Amino acid sequence: MSDIVRIKPGPRMSQAVVHGGLVWLAGQVGEPGESVEAQTKxxxxxIEALLAEAGSDKSRILQTTIWLSSMDDFAEMNAVWDAWVDPANPPARATGESKLATPDYKVEIIIVAATK
Structure with missing residues (x-):
């Protein structure tokens, strides 16, 4: 019996993995070519849907890593993030600039959370 649960597994990766009271989400991206705001939303x-499926929610997020294709988009992404994040339970967070899978992706967010 496996105590590892893989959510939405595919040939390359699972969208989430649950083990030992934690859930790791694969990097999540929006629709290619949309604005930073739209991709972030x-x-x-x-993320909310995957966390719910894993038995968690945004109040249980422990760590967030955010990759932006350009740090020029930091304020636009943060405006959406700040309206979404649970203000009583903000996670540890890091944000950096990186080339993403295609130039049409502007934002990628990776989450580690505790299950309930």
């Missing part, structure tokens, strides 16, 4: 909605 899509990503955060996907």
């Amino acid at each position: 899509t990503i955060l909605a996907n």
Whole structure:
């Protein structure tokens, strides 16, 4: 019996893995070519859905890593993040600039959370 649960597994990766009271989410991206704001909103909605499926929610996020294709988009992404994040339970967070899978992706967010 495996105590590892893989959510939405595919040939390359699972969208989430649950083990030992923690859930790790794969990097989440929005719709290619959309604005930073729109991609961030899509990503955060996907994160909420995956966390719910894993038995968690945004108040249980422990760590967030955010990759931006350009740090020039930091304020635009943060405006969406700040409206979404649980202000009573903000996670540890790091944000950096990186080339993403395609130039049409502007934001990628990676989450580690505790299950309930």
